[in-house]
Amino acid sequence: MKYIxxxxxxxxxxxxxxxxxxxxxxEDEETIEYTSATFKTNRVINGHSxxxxxxREFDLKISHRFGFLSxxxxxxxxxxxxxxxxGGDYGITDNINIGVGRSNVAKTYDGFVKYKLLRQSSGLKxxxxxxTWISHMGVTTLKWTKPDRENKPSSRLHYTHxxxxxxKFTEGLSIQLSPTVVHKNLVxxxxxxxxxxxxxxxxxxxxxxxxxxxxEYFYVLPNQISNENTNALSVGFxxxxxxxxxxxxxTNSAAxxxxxxxxxxxxxxxxxxxxxxxxxxRIFNF
Amino acid sequence: xxxxxxxxxxxxxxxxxxxxxxxxxxxxxxxxNFFSHTAVxxxxxxxxxxxxxxxxxxxxxxxxxxxxxxxxxxxxxxEHFNENYMESTKFPKSxxxxxxxxxxxxxxxxxxxxxxPVSGKLTIKDVTKTVEALGTFIVKDGxxxxxxxxxxxxxxxxxxxxxxxxxxxxxxxKISVDVDxxxxx
Numbered sequence: 224m225k226y227i228x229x230x231x232x233x234x235x236x237x238x239x240x241x242x243x244x245x246x247x248x249x250e251d252e253e254t255i256e257y258t259s260a261t262f263k264t265n266r267v268i269n270g271h272s273x274x275x276x277x278x279r280e281f282d283l284k285i286s287h288r289f290g291f292l293s294x295x296x297x298x299x300x301x302x303x304x305x306x307x308x309x310g311g312d313y314g315i316t317d318n319i320n321i322g323v324g325r326s327n328v329a330k331t332y333d334g335f336v337k338y339k340l341l342r343q344s345s346g347l348k349x350x351x352x353x354x355t356w357i358s359h360m361g362v363t364t365l366k367w368t369k370p371d372r373e374n375k376p377s378s379r380l381h382y383t384h385x386x387x388x389x390x391k392f393t394e395g396l397s398i399q400l401s402p403t404v405v406h407k408n409l410v411x412x413x414x415x416x417x418x419x420x421x422x423x424x425x426x427x428x429x430x431x432x433x434x435x436x437x438x439e440y441f442y443v444l445p446n447q448i449s450n451e452n453t454n455a456l457s458v459g460f461x462x463x464x465x466x467x468x469x470x471x472x473x474t475n476s477a478a479x480x481x482x483x484x485x486x487x488x489x490x491x492x493x494x495x496x497x498x499x500x501x502x503x504x505r506i507f508n509f
Numbered sequence: 510x511x512x513x514x515x516x517x518x519x520x521x522x523x524x525x526x527x528x529x530x531x532x533x534x535x536x537x538x539x540x541x542n543f544f545s546h547t548a549v550x551x552x553x554x555x556x557x558x559x560x561x562x563x564x565x566x567x568x569x570x571x572x573x574x575x576x577x578x579x580x581x582x583x584x585x586x587x588e589h590f591n592e593n594y595m596e597s598t599k600f601p602k603s604x605x606x607x608x609x610x611x612x613x614x615x616x617x618x619x620x621x622x623x624x625x626p627v628s629g630k631l632t633i634k635d636v637t638k639t640v641e642a643l644g645t646f647i648v649k650d651g652x653x654x655x656x657x658x659x660x661x662x663x664x665x666x667x668x669x670x671x672x673x674x675x676x677x678x679x680x681x682x683k684i685s686v687d688v689d690x691x692x693x694x
Contacts, residue, residue, distance in 0.1 A: 243606050246533060246562035246571045260592050277584030317584070394598050432593045433671070465589065465674035506585050 258343040261353060261391040262399075264468045264504050265312055265320075267425035268439040268457040269476060269484045270401060273355040273389040275339050276314040281507045283311045284324070286479040288500035291490065301498055308479035312337075328478040335359040343390060352390045359383040359481050378409035383481040385423075395429035403441070405482050416447040419486050427461070435461040437472070441485045453491050455484045470502040532566040534653055539688035541574055545679040552586065552678070554579040561688055568612030570627060572605040572686075594668050600634045609644060622647050627657060633666040651692055658685040
């Protein structure tokens, strides 16, 4: 008796609830829900994020890092000096990107190939993370510091390979882990390693629909490079305006390419050696 | 015990009584297009997976569209549409529930063209407003093609447009509906 009553109430309530759209059978068939916009753009701050630009889109990137804030008013808090990179990412497909750039740090040309291996999804197909592989190559074109010794062109080359693993935990919070290996064909001393292992962590928290707070840290495993080196730590904001994305940040690294900021950073946040920097991204469609 | 029977009977009525399957026409592949025209830029997106149905007896007509199913030409625009304007994870669906006012003048069994105002409640981002449009219904061999268009102001539905892109997005968006309904047996 009680059960019948209960059953009746359940039926009744479900019927009245669906009244407004009673003609539509609202049992939505399950589909694959791919996660989008884990990050606002394809860079966390210095390093790449798992995001790729879509097919036939070109993302023009202009990056600046200024001098140390600690230089004071005479150098306008670092704005009198700047390192920069101009480059771009292009989508061959939605998942395969290539990119090139030129930086004034050691007159470096760089290029990369990026491939999105897995996409985070829920629903019919469940995948907890997005995974992207990226391989960079860089060429420094500075004049040889010791022109009288035998200098091989291959000594100018360096490579970086990264597996980027990210998860969008909530609408606002995304976290990325980036195991990285940097290979330098030539190192300064035989006590330094040619292959340098590190791991990056990136975090972004949405503040509004159009702005995010980002944090990025690259930890270099010990006993591989000079102990004068420090780990790159950056904190900044993404501001999306519709056509452009502005990334404004503070960092202790100067080089706007992977080998540089992961293995050549020497400045310390603790000593106030922090730079202001920005990346501007503008997407063009072809 | 009598009481139970009454409730039970009412429940059955609730489930079966009001659903007159004989007069229901449906589609799961309705098309809704929205079009924004400004001097700077034209923006258009289509959703081809709209669920809709109408009752040829009562004139009730209903739509349900998933926001993420709107397809744009530019991937970035689609991302911004979902992320910034529609907040589609928070508000996944947009719905319309209304009436074909002159349904009694239709002879749905016969080929022909009928027009009628359609009015009802449009819900976008949990904001519900009354809208009205003139619908054209073309009956051809059991399939009913329905078309209507009306204009909405995104700002009425809690969709904020930042100043920087203000010139690129119309405050008078044209929504066009195009559906082939088939009879539900």
